[in-house]
Amino acid sequence: MQLSDQFLELAQQQLQTLAADTAMARLALYVTDRDQSSTPTLTLVAQWPLDSALPPAITEDPSLRSVAQERRWYPLRHESLLLGVLRAEQRPLPGKPVRHDPRLQICAETLACILGLEQDRRRLHNQLEQQRQQLNLVVHQLRNPLTALRTYAQLLLRRIGPEDQQRSLVESLIQEQDQLDRYLQSLDRIGRGDLRLEADVSAPLLLPPVPVDAPDLTVADLLTPLIQRASATATLQNRPWHGPEQWTAWTQAARPAADAVTAEIVANLLENAFRYSPPGCALGLKLLNHAICVWDAGPSIPEAEQGIIFQQGERGSSSRDRPGSGLGLSLARRLAENRGGSLELHTEPSSLDNNLPAKGNAFLLRLPPTEREQAGPNPKA
Structure with missing residues (x-):
């Protein structure tokens, strides 16, 4: 021994x-x-x-x-x-x-x-060392097919014209491949001493962690690939999708790198909306004042379950026969609160905006203003 x-x-x-x-x-x-x-x-x-x-x-x-x-x-x-x-x-x-x-x-x-x-x-x-070695092997094996997919997408992009209707789909493929590359980089750095992450994270992440030296991004930068993905998914599922018509001013202001957890929360909310709302049901993403609303027009979550679904490992009665761990909403709320925001459920979406359905499920993610926004306009500007 x-x-x-x-x-x-x-x-x-x-x-x-x-x-x-x-x-x-x-x-x-x-x-x-x-x-x-x-x-x-x-x-x-x-x-x-x-x-x-x-x-x-x-x-x-x-x-x-x-x-x-x-x-x-x-x-x-x-x-x-x-x-x-x-x-x-x-x-x-x-x-x-x-x-x-x-x-x-x-x-x-x-x-x-x-x-x-x-x-x-x-x-x-010993178990952790074996898992680390296996993880390194999987990451190594994934790089070749992902590189090949990117190459094929770039070749296809060259063959179609700038006005081709399918060009945005091919560009989205390349963006998704870039995101997968970032995931692989995060996986490859797990267990290494040079992994410098945002220190103020007390909840597990749904997506790869954000390095402290990552560049600042806007909410529009974070949400654009998610909205494109949701639109494509809705088209495949033959259901109505309602995305934001334009970016508001607050979504175009640079935010700290750590606020990239916003994308994790929204990605989780969109996944839940597609997974648990009925087939053909309309859904969308609405931008409000310093808030992001992900909604669907399906049956409202029962009142008795509206608090339970935010508890770790708990799921609503309508989703128990479907795949899932019951962790997503719990983690999403914790991530929102850790960044000074909140995540709430509203079963009358029209109370948030008149253009939303009267009944359904609307998850409202409120984001705190940045330090620059709190300071107000510069009087010398």
Whole structure:
């Protein structure tokens, strides 16, 4: 068993402390060494006193297997495994029997617990390393087909004219490939020491994390690829789609890189709208005052479930027979609140805007104004 330096140091401290409080002549800690090709053996990892000669190996000293009043063995058991033993030899006093000291048993149980945690740590470390290697392999294997797809899309873009009706679809393919490249870059940097991310993120991300040195973007920059994707999806599903007719002033102001989580929230809301609203049902995205509304004209979520759907792992009754984890809305609300905004459900969308349906589901994402907007117009401008 591979042991960390921290465990070995802690084990030695335990033996020294125990020896100082009891009449011990020798303490020795052995751990079980399991080799698939041989019988488990006991390996010495700590002893007291430190300056004494090494005790003989258990397998090489038959006297250690015999009964002796001054010597006791305390097994180190964790769950159903024997992880080692603590050997304690006390100094016999003339005319007095050697008595069992309960502190030895407590020490053995403590070391067994720590050793079990050490074993779990090593196993988890190995699992994480295997997963990291597998992740690196998958990322490497994905790069070639994605590069090929981009090449084909660029060749197709050259063959069609600038006025071709299908040009926007091919350009969208290239934009989606760029987004996939960013995902792969984020995956490739997981576990590396040079990954510098936005520090103020206390909730898991739905999409790859945002590096702190990422350029500032506008809300329009963040939403454009999502709106294009939603429009294409609606066309394939033969359902009405209503996107924003124009970008308002606040959507064209540069926002901090960390506000890219806005795209994550909206992407999740759009996915939910397409997945859970009935086939053929109209849906869309509406820009309001410092707010983004993703709506559908399907049956309203029951009042009793309107709070539940924002709880982690919970789903509405109309979506339980469909794929999903029940995490999206919970994460989306946490991300919104972490950035100083909010996410709310309205089952009367027309109350937000007269052009929206009277009944349905409207998820309203409110965004806080930037520091520049809070400061107001520059009087010298």
